[in-house]
Amino acid sequence: MKNIFKFFTVIVLALTSNQMMAQEKTTTILVLIHSDQGGTYELAKEVAKGIESHKETRAVIKKVAATENPKLKDVPLASVEELPTYDGIAFGSPIYFGNISTAMSEFLSKTVKIWSSHGLEGMPATVFMSAGSGAGRDLALQSFWNSLAVHGMVLVPNGIRGDEAIDKSIPQGNSVLGTTSLASLKGAERPSTSERKLAVLQGNNFAKVAQALKGTFAKGTSVVNSIGALNKVLQAKNIVLPNVPKPAGNYEPYVRSGNLVFINQVALKGGELLYAGKLGRELTEQQVDEATRVTMLNVIAVLAQAVDGDLDKVKRCVQLTGIFNTQDGYTKHAALMNVASDLAVEVFGEKGKHARATFGASSIPLNSPVEIQAIFEVE
Numbered sequence: 032m033k034n035i036f037k038f039f040t041v042i043v044l045a046l047t048s049n050q051m052m053a054q055e056k057t058t059t060i061l062v063l064i065h066s067d068q069g070g071t072y073e074l075a076k077e078v079a080k081g082i083e084s085h086k087e088t089r090a091v092i093k094k095v096a097a098t099e100n101p102k103l104k105d106v107p108l109a110s111v112e113e114l115p116t117y118d119g120i121a122f123g124s125p126i127y128f129g130n131i132s133t134a135m136s137e138f139l140s141k142t143v144k145i146w147s148s149h150g151l152e153g154m155p156a157t158v159f160m161s162a163g164s165g166a167g168r169d170l171a172l173q174s175f176w177n178s179l180a181v182h183g184m185v186l187v188p189n190g191i192r193g194d195e196a197i198d199k200s201i202p203q204g205n206s207v208l209g210t211t212s213l214a215s216l217k218g219a220e221r222p223s224t225s226e227r228k229l230a231v232l233q234g235n236n237f238a239k240v241a242q243a244l245k246g247t248f249a250k251g252t253s254v255v256n257s258i259g260a261l262n263k264v265l266q267a268k269n270i271v272l273p274n275v276p277k278p279a280g281n282y283e284p285y286v287r288s289g290n291l292v293f294i295n296q297v298a299l300k301g302g303e304l305l306y307a308g309k310l311g312r313e314l315t316e317q318q319v320d321e322a323t324r325v326t327m328l329n330v331i332a333v334l335a336q337a338v339d340g341d342l343d344k345v346k347r348c349v350q351l352t353g354i355f356n357t358q359d360g361y362t363k364h365a366a367l368m369n370v371a372s373d374l375a376v377e378v379f380g381e382k383g384k385h386a387r388a389t390f391g392a393s394s395i396p397l398n399s400p401v402e403i404q405a406i407f408e409v410e
C-alpha cells in the first residue's frame with residue numbers, strides 16, 4: 032500500500048513539474064488593442080496567428096476599453112496591472128489624427144506606477160494600426176513608440192518584411208514601423224490580403240524576438256503589490272473591479288470637490304444592464320442583490336479612478352444612498368442595500384462604514400433595478 036502511494040506521489044510530482052516547466056517555456060504575448068469599427072481587431076487576429084505559428088508561443092488578445100462593436104464583445108478587458116506579467120506586448124490602435132486613439136492613450140496614461148517601478152523595461156513591444164486613408168500613418172506609429180520608449184520597452188519594427196509579396200496594384204498599409212490597414216480606401220476588402228499577410232509576418236517576427244528576450248528582463252507581479260494595501264485586499268478577496276462605465280449623458284463619472292468624491296452608478300456590466308426591471312414584477316430579490324453588488328463595484332471602480340488607482344487614498348465612505356426600482360408598498364429596501372454596505376466594509380474595513388439612505392422609486396434610468404449614490408472622503 033505504502034509503495035503504491037509512493038508510486039502515485041512520484042507520478043503527480045513529475046506531472047506537476049512538467050507542467051511548470053511547460054509554463055516556463057511558453058512565451059506569452061499580449062495583443063493589446065483598442066478598436067471601434069473592428070479594423071484593428073482584424074489585424075490583431077492576424078498578428079496573433081503569426082505569434083502562434085511559433086512553437087511554444089501563445090497570443091492573448093485583450094482590449095483596453097469597452098466598445099459598442101458586437102465583434103469585440105467576447106474580447107476580455109485588460110488591466111494595467113497585468114502588463115508586466117507578459118513576455119511581450121503587441122499594441123494595436125486606430126489612428127486618430129496622426130496619433131494613437133483616445134482610449135489607447137487613456138489606458139497608457141494609467142501606467143505611471145508601472146513606469147515608476149520599471150515594470151516594462153526591457154520587454155519587447157511592437158505596434159500595428161488601422162487607418163482610414165492612411166493620412167499621417169508613420170507619425171501615428173511613431174507616436175505609439177514615444178510612450179513605449181519612455182517605458183524602456185524594446186521596440187520591434189517590421190522593416191520591409193514581406194515587401195516582395197505585396198500586391199502593389201492597390202495602396203497598402205505597409206510601413207517599416209508596423210503594419211497598418213487603409214480601411215477607408217476602395218478597391219479591396221480591408222484589411223487587404225496583403226495587409227493581413229504583413230500582420231501575420233509581424234506577429235511571427237515579434238514572437239521570435241520575444242522568445243529570444245524571454246528571461247532577460249524582470250517579468251513581474253510586483254507592480255500590483257506596489258499600488259497599495261487595499262488593492263491587495265481586492266486581490267486576496269478575488270474582487271475584480273470593472274472598467275468605469277461610460278456616462279450615459281452630459282455628466283462626469285465622478286466629481287471631486289475638496290476632499291469629497293461624488294459618484295452615481297446603476298447596474299451596468301460590460302456596457303449593458305445586468306438585469307432590467309422592477310423588483311417583484313420582472314425581477315427577484317436575488318437578482319436585485321446581484322445588481323446591487325455590480326452597481327457598488329462600479330462605484331468602487333470609479334472611486335479607484337478618482338484616486339489614480341490607489342485605494343489607500345480613500346479616508347472613508349461618508350454616505351451611500353440606494354434607490355431601488357420597487358413596487359408600491361415594498362418595505363425591505365434596507366436588506367437590499369446591505370449588499371452594497373457589506374461590500375464597502377469588506378473592501379475598506381472600518382473606513383467603509385457609512386451613513387445611509389434607501390428608498391424605492393417608480394422608475395430608474397435605463398430601467399436599472401438600482402442606483403447607488405456615494406460620497407467618499409479621500410486624501
Ligand SMILES: Cc1cc2nc3c(=O)[nH]c(=O)nc-3n(C[C@H](O)[C@H](O)[C@H](O)COP(=O)(O)O)c2cc1C
Binds near residue numbers: 065068070
Ligand atoms: C477622431 C478620428 C480621427 C482619425 N484620424 C485619422 C487619421 O489621422 N488618419 C487616418 O488614416 N485615419 C484616421 N481616422 C480613421 C480611423 O483611423 C479608421 O477608421 C480606423 O480604421 C478605425 O479603426 P477601428 O476599425 O479599429 O476602430 C480617424 C478616425 C477618427 C474617429
